[in-house]
Amino acid sequence: MNTKSIATKIIAGTMALSQTACKREPIHQITNVTKYPIIERVDSFTKSALNDVDTTFAERIKVDTLEISNKKLNDKNKLVEYLDKNARRSNSEVLVDTRPVYSFGMRYDGKMGYRLRMENFYEPKYIPSEMAGVMQNKVYTNKSEDKFFVPVTYYGIRNPKAEK
Structure with a gap:
């Protein structure tokens, strides 16, 4: 075997592995099930003033899914900063x-x-300081119920300089 055929087999094996290993898992909603303590914590965060955003002038940019854990919910201010940073990251020019x-x-x-x-x-299409992420009061989990996901909606106010 020459090195070219070995390299081709390695690359083909990695491509086959990545296609089968990276399939997205099906998720299902567990918001109504009370056996998970993370549901109560997400519920309390979504009802708090930190998750409240004035959307009268704001436009919905996109809806994303955030993988959440009890550790992320410990510091709510860091979670709000993380949501806002993700909102600013989705701002296109x-x-x-x-x-x-x-x-x-x-x-x-x-x-x-x-x-x-x-x-x-x-x-930027939206004013960077006026972008925010809002967590929804729904919790989803995968089949093995070891990961939890929460939908997040990102809002922003259009930049008047970007419009012609």
Whole structure:
């Protein structure tokens, strides 16, 4: 066997392994089941003032699933910061303007030269300081019931600079 065939078999084996190992597990809702203490903790967090966001001017950006544990629910302020950080991470940039920009530099003959080039300017689609994540009062689990998932909705206010 040469090294090329060995490498091909290794790559093929890894691709086959990753396709079977990375299948998403089916989840089912367990919010009404009271045998899990995490349900009460999620319920108390979703009803607290930390999870309350004024959505009158905000627009729903996306709904995501967060894997949650009792350890994450211990410090509620860190959880709120984590939700807001994830909301800001989902903020995309929009092309606002294309303008000519002058570039200066030395030429090969020792004289100063310049060149005109077009440059794109981007702005975030939503105002970064006005983005927030809100945890919903639903808890899901996988088949083996060792992982818990909570749906999170991200909200944001549109950036007026990004709209033409």
